[in-house]
Structures are given as C-alpha cells and as structure tokens.
Amino acid sequence: MSNGLAKSANGRATIGEVARLAGVSTGTVSRVLNNRNGVHARTRQAVLSAMQSLEYRPDQAARELSFRQTTKVGLSVGLGSRRLIPFFMLFLEHLITELQIDGYRLEEIPTRKDGLPERLTDAMILHGAHDDDPRIHYLQKQKIPFVLVGHCEGTRWVMPDDYNGGLEATRHLIRLGHKEILHVSGLMNNQTFHDRYRGFQDALKEAGIKPKRDWLLDGDFATLAAYRAVRKAYEKDAKASAIFAASDEMALGTIAALEDVGLKVPLDVSVVGFDDLPEISEKLTTVRQDIQALAARAVALLKEGLRGEAVRHELIPVQLMVRGTTARKRG
Amino acid sequence: MSNGLAKSANGRATIGEVARLAGVSTGTVSRVLNNRNGVHARTRQAVLSAMQSLEYRPDQAARELSFRQTTKVGLSVGLGSRRLIPFFMLFLEHLITELQIDGYRLEEIPTRKDGLPERLTDAMILHGAHDDDPRIHYLQKQKIPFVLVGHCEGTRWVMPDDYNGGLEATRHLIRLGHKEILHVSGLMNNQTFHDRYRGFQDALKEAGIKPKRDWLLDGDFATLAAYRAVRKAYEKDAKASAIFAASDEMALGTIAALEDVGLKVPLDVSVVGFDDLPEISEKLTTVRQDIQALAARAVALLKEGLRGEAVRHELIPVQLMVRGTTARKRG
DNA sequence: CTGAAAGCGCTTACAG
DNA sequence: CTGAAAGCGCTTACAG
Helix, strand or coil: CCCCCCCCCCCCCCHHHHHHHHCCCHHHHHHHHCCCCCCCHHHHHHHHHHHHHHCCCCCHHHHHHHCCCCCEEEEEECCCCCCCCHHHHHHHHHHHHHHHHCCCEEEEECECCCCCECCCCCEEEEECCCCCCHHHHHHHHHCCCEEEECCCCCCCEEEECHHHHHHHHHHHHHHCCCCCEEEEECCCCCHHHHHHHHHHHHHHHHCCCCCCHHHEEECCCCHHHHHHHHHHHHHHCCCCCEEEECCHHHHHHHHHHHHHCCCCCCCCCEEECCECCCCCCCCCEEEEECHHHHHHHHHHHHHHHHCCCCCCEEEECEEEECCCCCCCCCC | CCCCCCCCCCCCCCHHHHHHHHCCCHHHHHHHHCCCCCCCHHHHHHHHHHHHHHCCCCCHHHHHHHCCCCCEEEEEECCCCCCCCHHHHHHHHHHHHHHHHCCCEEEEECECCCCCECCCCCEEEEECCCCCCHHHHHHHHHCCCEEEECCCCCCCEEEECHHHHHHHHHHHHHHCCCCCEEEEECCCCCHHHHHHHHHHHHHHHHCCCCCCHHHEEECCCCHHHHHHHHHHHHHHCCCCCEEEECCHHHHHHHHHHHHHCCCCCCCCCEEECCECCCCCCCCCEEEEECHHHHHHHHHHHHHHHHCCCCCCEEEECEEEECCCCCCCCCC
C-alpha cells in the first residue's frame, strides 16, 4: 500500500489500520464511525481522513457481533397490499441496504387477520397503510418507534410527493394544449393514488378546465385492467387527447388499448405515467420517483424515532421525465 | 432454562452452551456444525442432541467473522431476462436464505453488453441462460464453479420439471374431454417455455390429437400480451374449448380475454396456468413449482461444485393443482 | 476527550 | 478423535 501499512487479508482495511494511520486507538475510530459525540474535532478529522485514504468500510459481521444486541426493524405490509410488484421489490432492496449501514436488520412481519402485526420489533416500518389503519394506534400505544410510508397526522412519515407528481404530469399535458384529459387509476382509498388524483384535479382547476365525471377510469393499478378500461372508454365515445395514468403499469395498458382502437401515441393521444420503474418505463413520459431516497429517508426518520426525537415527516421530490409518449395536441 | 444452563443475553443458545451440555469443547461442536469428518459418531450424536434440546441456531455474524474469508456467490441474470417479476423475486429471496445457512453471501453481478458477467465471484448461479450463452463457456474456462438454473449438457444445473408440468397440464385438459387446446406462451428460445411447450405437444401426441399451427399463441410471457393474443384469436374464429397458458400471468390475461369475448371460464373454456405464484393464482388451475426447493437444490449443487465434485443435475418436481378454472368439456 | 482491555460467538491451526 | 487457545473486526464499559 502506498502508505506503508498492510491491509488485512481480504483486501479491506480494518479499524486497526485506520487507528494506526490516524495515530489514535481503535476505540476512538469506533467512536467517530458511530458518530458518538465527545471526540475532539481535530481527532475526528484525522480519523475521517485516514478512513478516506484507506477506503475503509466497516465489516458488517464484526459490527453485528459487537453490538451484542442488533436492532431489529420490522417491515409490516398492510393487509391487501400487494407485495410482488416492482415498486415494492425495489423499495425492499433499498431498505435492506440502508438499514445495513447502521447495523440494523430487517425482518418482514406478517400481518394478522385483524390488521395488526404478528409480533413487534425494536422499530417498525409500515407500508400500505390506509385510513384508520389499526397498526398506527397499536404501535403508538406500545411505544414502538415507527415510520409510515405514506402520511398520517401526528406520526413520523415519509412519502414521495405524489400530489406534485400528479400536478406536474397534468400541467405538462395542459401545456401541450390538451384540454380533455383522462385519469386512469384505482380505488381512491389508497393514499398514494388519491394524492396523485388530487394533483390531477388541481392542475385542471388552475387551468380553468372542468373535469367530467367520466374522465376518471378504474385501472385497478394494473396493466390489464387499465387496458380494458381505456379500450372500453374509446370504443364508446371518449374523445380525450391525453391520458394521465397513475402508474407506469397502467400507462402501458393504456397505450396498448389506444393502439388496439386505432389511435397513435403520442400522435393522436398523449400518455403520461408515474413511477419510472426500470425495465418498464424506458420510453414513457412519466414522473420519476426516487425509491432509494424514500428508503434512505425512512431509515433516517426511524433512527430519530429510536433516539426519541420529535415526530416529523418528509416528502421526497419527484421529477417529470418527458420522453416519447407525449406531444402537442394536434390542430 | 430447564437444563439449568443460562442462555446468552439475546435469548439464543451459544456454541459454548451446547458444548457444556454435550460435555465437549466448542471446537468439537463447531466441527459437527460444519459437517467436518473426523468426529466420533457417539460424540457427534451427543452434540446433535444438545443442539436440539437448546434449539441452537448459530450466529451468522460470528460465523462470517470467523470464516476469515466468506464465500461470495454471484448471481448472474442473463441479458434480456426480466428481473422485476414475481418468480424472480421469490427465487432471489429463497436463494439468499439458503446461502446464508452455509455462511455464503449473495451478490448480484451485472451482465456486460457482451453477455459476460461484470466480474467473478467464488462461485456463481446463472439465471436466464439461453442457447449458446457465452457465460457458460467463460466460467468453465475460468474454472469458477457454477450452477445453471435451466439446463445445459455437461454443466451442473437445476430446474423445475417444466416438461412434465406441460405434460400434466395438458393431460388434465384432455382427460376432461377437450380435444382442441390452445397454448399461450412466448418466444421459444427460452428453455423454460420451450420445455413446457414440448410437454404440451407430447400430451397431445399420446392422445392422438394433431395440433394445428394456429393453436400456438404468442403471449410474450405477460398478462396483457396474452389477453390480446387470445382475444384476437377468438374474435377471429378460434373454437378451442381449453387453453394451457405457460404462466399464471398469461393465464390471467387469457381469462380476461375470454370474458371480454363473452365466454365463461370454465363453463365454455377451461384454462390452466403454470407457476402457482402467491397473490396471483389463488383460484387458478395451475402447475405448482417449488421455488424454495429450486433455490435449495441450486445451493446444494453449488456446494458440490465448490468441493470439486462431479457435475450432475436435478429436476425439481412440479404438481398439478386443480382449482376453479378447468371443467369437463360441454356437450 | 482518549486508550487499554475485555468480550461478542464462532473457526481453525496446533498439539496430543 | 478432541481440547485449549488464538484470532476474526468490531464495541463498550472502565479508567484516567
């Protein structure tokens, strides 16, 4: 090694090597590693730069073993919430990664028929919450810190800025000259989709467009259901020149339906999706949400909860990605 | 504890407690734990029963730390293979669990544009292989032990018994009196679907049924594509009273299409799927495959490879699950 | 504010 | 065939 210190067998620097280079003890290195206070600023700096120059990355296994008791974080998926969908998979993967950084371990906790988690962990992450979700009150009573992926007054929560996503997607269509815009979504008892819908409505309102009742199509959050709803609408009498689908999957179904009734996207009808999932949305104009950030912020809030800090919430920004499925309204 | 030995803080027995109860050293316990030979049968038995009575489960973190060098298993997903689908998610989850038991760590290795893995690990699991997959020859040359999920002469492989699944699904329909049976699948350059198709063909052949060219529908492995293919077929002139869809997703699309052209399932048309995925296939007559066993056997074969044993392969049995979407042919 | 030392639960040469 | 002991890379009272 350029600094004359040997690295450990498997090629990675150890805490001991960092300590030697920084001229401190391993205990001190450990303290800065874990952000404990009571380390002199100068010392901390020295350790930090030693870590950097050695590209130090702590050994997970050793940490877990030393934290005699690893913090177990439970992931609770709401009743009826689908687990085997791309969004959830990606969220789960990022969540595991983010928790690992702090030495926490994720466990999926099954939900009982009464809607409560099968058992409790040191802290919990709640996904797929609905109004009056029994888990919220229950965890509050048990004094288990938790973070909600979604929103609920008085709790610690984090979620993508679905409202603004819906707003921006719809504004984009309006800017392109579209005046009649369908919205393909699912049941509105789902926070996420309700928020996207509110964004849709408000964008119309601010443009002075009054939505008709039949502009709202039930796509049941799925490709095929969206296809059937859109196809049926256009086979009847739909004239809309633009469609905002509340998910990329539904956007895909929407596009296929338009194709099958002989309409070209984006020539005849523009389509915007939502999520920007890999493998699915490459060519779609859509609203990107940052799933990694969602997971990272959820973990950050959870740590605050574990430290007993005050509840607060965060909204993860989303971003309109203009690609090939939207165009200016024709003559 | 009933045996008068204290368990460690976090409630789980340690190797030391097992050793004490069995009247041996921790080294010996470790040896039986890792199936090392050179332990007297009687001693081994004593240790085993001590483990059992203490419900001993080794601490992963401690093992990893002690195995100075953890074995890294790379998971390589073939180019163009979809990763965000339920089957793959479930396989991945089981794979991680199974590898963990042996203290191995799974890493997903990206595939380069030329089809080779970005980097090598101690051992690899190949998924989504196609004919002439360059990874196979490459890994053989590099002498990296690997297991293929699929099949390829001269390699170590494991896969579900897709052929028999296709055979059984089709036989089931034939037994119900159906004589004209469609098969909804995707491109046949995919081993899995090709095998299911062969099963379909052979079942017809043994029943003396000669399939027509247009009995094979391209469902592109997806719900929506299956829907469109089936709908188009019946809108034209299809008369088949039964359909074997090569995946549950395609079966769902198939059923929706039949419904939309006014046919009742299973009254007018019977439908069989394949996979039996949770959340998706509750009411479907389908062929269950055991994804957990698939992962477990893949790991077992990989361990053989790591030990330098001869290559061999395994077929994981599948099972026909008769549920509500198939019925005896009418009139 | 910092260091020396014990300890987390396992594995593995090294003796015998 | 088996035990005693060192060591894996960290954390954390305990002194100072």
